[in-house]
Amino acid sequence: MEPQKLDALRHSAAHMLAAAVLELYPGTKLAIGPTIENGFYYDFKFPEGVSLSENDLPKIEEEMKAIAKGGHAFVRKEVTVAEAKKFEKDQPFKLELIDEFAKESKILTLYESGPFTDLCRGGHAANTKEIPLDGLKLQKLAGAYWRGSEKKPMLTRIYGLLFANRKELAVHLNMLEEAKKRDHRKIGQDQQLFFFDDLIGKGLVLWQPKGTIIRDEIEKLAKEMEHKGGYVRVATPHLAKEETYITSGHLPYYKDSMYPAMAMDDGTYYLKAMNCPHHHVIYRHEPHSYRDLPIRIAEYGTCYRNELSGTLAGLLRVRALTMNDAHIYCRQDQIKQEFQSVLELMMKYFAIFGLEDYWFRLSKWDPQHTEKYINEPANWEIAESAIREVLQEMKVQFVEADDEAAFYGPKVDVMFKSVVGREETMSTVQLDFAAKKRFELSYTDETGQANNGVFVIHRAPLSTHERFMAFLIEHYAGIWPVWLSPIQVLLAPVSVKHADGADVLSKELDADGIRVSVDAADETVGKKVRNAAGKKIPYIVVVGDKELAGEEWMIRVRGQEDQVKMSKADFVAKVLREIKERL
């Protein structure tokens, strides 16, 4: 179905929702009922004494359907402001809206559909019969302030989903269910990966030992990959003087997003808003010849954002973010090659994590809006063409988007479709022609002259630890591949008398480089195996007399019914291979 058509149906359904509520709860005051992604909502002020719960939604949904089945045409009526006010005389929120609309127009519109008429600007189906009732579901309740202001009355918002048919609704409900199961906060807590603590403060992640293992494995991967890619690593402080961010341009424009200033005896300091200024300072600390470029400076750097406490959401919106950041300093003639190398590096990362559903977006400036961008048309032209050529030559799927660039240059965003169908931007590569001037970046060119033509590529292929961890938890549903599993092998001694033997084995596997744990609890083997399976541990080995005597082991492999028989040596080799190959 066309998006516009579906949107009109959703709008029509919102009218039906209001009609049903008025039918069931006479005296309810109506606020607004717009469409949203996947459906619609309507905000209501219920009469004194009525307190809705989600159990009431099926009843309202039935009433909506009954009214819609009546087959009422949506009839448009033009009215004067006075007529509108008269019609809505018992609806205080509508009266407030009428006053507002009246500033723009003397004629307002009412839409009648059978028993219910609403103040509305239009955009409906022709008849309520057109609403695909088998694609309809009232979803949930929420509180919402009138006009979004906490100084105004609290209303009850009813959310509805509407799809073209039963099947599309089912697909969506299934996806929601899956997303709930894969919720990174729940899995993060179940698996003891990370938490937040009110004493420490909001939006600040405390990584527990198991989460730190995954984090460290990702850092290890990044260090390996980027070492191969010719990057060098640095370590820079988490703060800098005000002057740094005036030079970079973050101050004063970005000040609200930054943490509060700290006045020291020698000036004002801020927590890092970005890692780039620190890297620029490292670049310019030593002289560079044209032969030394490109110089690729990488760091797991932490940046700080002063998010409002109410907007924080698990790992997806935090106040301190640690990212696999790097900045590449290159000459103009190196831009294409470096951009391509970065994109190839990204694609290698994605392959390792089994991420396949992605595409690229070339985000360009808009020459009509020079106030938003550094106004160097020649540089934009050179840079955008170079990047487009790279994308074309690499034969990757990409779209172009105007007016989406960074102020300092064009960028390539990598767009993902997550396993639960959500589209998001995970990684980005940005070209920067502003830094060279702001930070006086230069190199000595072939003629021995200082050359200011240093182009900077900003890139963070693995995003931040925080966002990437949330993404990976959802992607794997907590079933980590062997190389990322906090515990790779669980040894379950059959009885207390096998515990010491299991400990010895455990030390052996640990020395081999396998993350191993022993479940020495005084419980049945069955219970230990079930526990370990619940924790999604890749391999479980029950340790009894035979295993300790050196006979072949029976390996319980995660997700497999049948056990696998294998010698200890073969098993160790298999696990080590999987770790090495990052399977």
Next chain:
Amino acid sequence: MEPQKLDALRHSAAHMLAAAVLELYPGTKLAIGPTIENGFYYDFKFPEGVSLSENDLPKIEEEMKAIAKGGHAFVRKEVTVAEAKKFEKDQPFKLELIDEFAKESKILTLYESGPFTDLCRGGHAANTKEIPLDGLKLQKLAGAYWRGSEKKPMLTRIYGLLFANRKELAVHLNMLEEAKKRDHRKIGQDQQLFFFDDLIGKGLVLWQPKGTIIRDEIEKLAKEMEHKGGYVRVATPHLAKEETYITSGHLPYYKDSMYPAMAMDDGTYYLKAMNCPHHHVIYRHEPHSYRDLPIRIAEYGTCYRNELSGTLAGLLRVRALTMNDAHIYCRQDQIKQEFQSVLELMMKYFAIFGLEDYWFRLSKWDPQHTEKYINEPANWEIAESAIREVLQEMKVQFVEADDEAAFYGPKVDVMFKSVVGREETMSTVQLDFAAKKRFELSYTDETGQANNGVFVIHRAPLSTHERFMAFLIEHYAGIWPVWLSPIQVLLAPVSVKHADGADVLSKELDADGIRVSVDAADETVGKKVRNAAGKKIPYIVVVGDKELAGEEWMIRVRGQEDQVKMSKADFVAKVLREIKERL
């Protein structure tokens, strides 16, 4: 010589210095002239037009010696305040001192030694002849405010060294010379390890790629060693809410040392003063059984200190310190074992770095000063005895010091004598009985009850990256062992036509895990070898036709005259073994 005797001689020498200055620069105003470690100084206000340089010091020193040789007795004279003022009528700083001394005593003392008399409380040699003139050396000039206040006049301070004889002076001068050569700031800059930048701010280290390699190697070692020791790793944010530090007791007492507060929409935040509160919060986030203890939580954590900008000194006093920190949570019956394991771990670290000249100090509380300590005599007794037993059983060299403990428990400090003869405390292990109450730390004991008897051991065997790096640079004089060398092997192609071959070799060695660099500059081999030797690179391989043809290599080994002949495979194996064994 007895320290007290030497101090009296130094004090006497200070009088000689003032006498000599008055002789050479009549009209000079005298301030004060105390003794200090290794010598003495005197502060002067020289007459208008006199601008002293270090070139003038030999002349003053000669004059001092000439006066001292005169063999003048130090004669004590008691005078009234009025008499003292009359005597010092031309000396404004002395007059100010007299007014101050007069508050305490009606009778002041002057000391006469031949031509020079000074207001002084005494403590001299009997005669100026006793001053060991061959142990005397005027060392340097510095500016110093009168009474240390920037609102008062700037004076000229002359520093002098005085030892019992020529030999002791020579030893000290030699040590100063050695310390200067090994100065971590100089070597850090020469070797491009780290720097500070005024734009970023004071006391904030920017670790360059080569310094980051050393840092990373140290972290890798720590991760290995502490993994073997049964530690788990966590990662915690660099800040916390005010409430955290009220709970820990850092606020309000430690506030001046902390960075300024940051007011956010949900409370006040501070940069980390310590890592312990974050670890305590991680400990208590999950329930623990008595069987789970000890739990050892480790992190390379960064702490922040609001040092005054004027007191910062290279890596030795910085504003952000990253340390190999850990906290061990154990039962009382585990204290001894855990303390011993920590000391053993430390000694393993010291052996790896070739640190041999150290001893331990058991720092105890003072029951006479209960206001400085948590007042739990029984716990102090248990803890101090336990630690003493550990030190005795380990048969290590240790001293005991009263009134040197942390407020929350006794500690063991590791005292080092550096290669240049300076004593310093590098590492510390502290036992803490306060945290369990403050942070409500507990475990479930054998009876199933919550037990609050959780003892915490704080330990940081490798100190901070900053201090340890300064220490190591001095210790190795910048001649890093192979495993820490930022570049382990330098390939020096004989001519431009061997450059590609050297690059291929370089990639091979890199893939083997060796840090290798190619000097492809269009210069003579001799120059390349000299450059690399200057950079203290452990191995240099000249790459010419023979080497590329697979013949045996001639290896130039750092610090050795003769080259070593070796096949490529043997050389690679040798370097890899040295890396693995941390040689």
